[in-house]
Amino acid sequence: MTLITRAVFAFASLLLLVLALGLVIVGLTEAVGPVLSGGDAAADAILNILGYLIVAIAVFDVAKYLFEEEVRRDAEKRSAAEARRSLTKFLSTILIALFLEGLVLVFKTARENVEHMLYPVALIGVSVLVLVGLGVFQRLSATVEEKVGDDDEAEAAEEEGKPAPGPRARNRRVSAPQ
Known part of the structure; x- marks a missing residue:
């Protein structure tokens, strides 16, 4: 199948x-x-x-x-981080297309019939909402990754026959001096 x-x-x-x-x-x-x-x-x-x-x-x-x-x-399974990156990359391209199309429609409508400017502006507004939604998704999924990331990596390593990474091997962050 x-x-x-x-x-x-x-x-x-x-x-x-x-x-x-x-x-x-x-x-x-x-x-x-x-x-x-x-x-x-x-x-x-x-x-x-x-x-x-x-x-x-x-x-x-x-x-x-x-x-x-x-x-x-x-592999059928994937980690939360991999799914987030893949979806983010896909949605980013769609967002760029939406913003560019909105911009083209603004110029076209401004040349032809300014009274219909609401439609291109609405497209740009919806694009902004999708962008905000992507940001919320990024934040929420990053939070989930922090909670279950070790489990995903350990499971993926086990499937590949490699030793599981330690808790510090994942997402090393350098904190800024205060």
């Missing part, structure tokens, strides 16, 4: 990569004419290309995440 699951995720990752590439190609082909003709249409076409590229990067990152986490991954 694991082989079938990995094959499905590999296929989905590949399909997402192809679709991301398709977004880039569509964005470029739609913009060639207006950019070459110049004027206001060129600026709008460039903003459209940016929008396509931002979405393509986000889709590409989802494909990469699926491939790395579901296809290449050998």
Whole structure:
């Protein structure tokens, strides 16, 4: 069953990569004419290309995440720290895409119809909420890691046949002089 699951995720990752590439190609082909003709249409076409590229990067990152986490991954179990880092990396890319898309929409809306500025600002506001949520997740998961981190590392070391790390081997912190 694991082989079938990995094959499905590999296929989905590949399909997402192809679709991301398709977004880039569509964005470029739609913009060639207006950019070459110049004027206001060129600026709008460039903003459209940016929008396509931002979405393509986000889709590409989802494909990469699926491939790395579901296809290449050998062990089913993972430590809390590893899961936190993986999710943080994934969400950070999505957040960057959301902020960039919001910024592109602000410029586009400012050029076309300022009365609709609420929508891009709302997208940026939601992006900020997701960022705050990620920060809360980071803080809470770091607290949990401190409490159960030794157990996770000991279990992982046991599975690999290595001796368990001591309590000081994990997360050595240097305190600042006061």
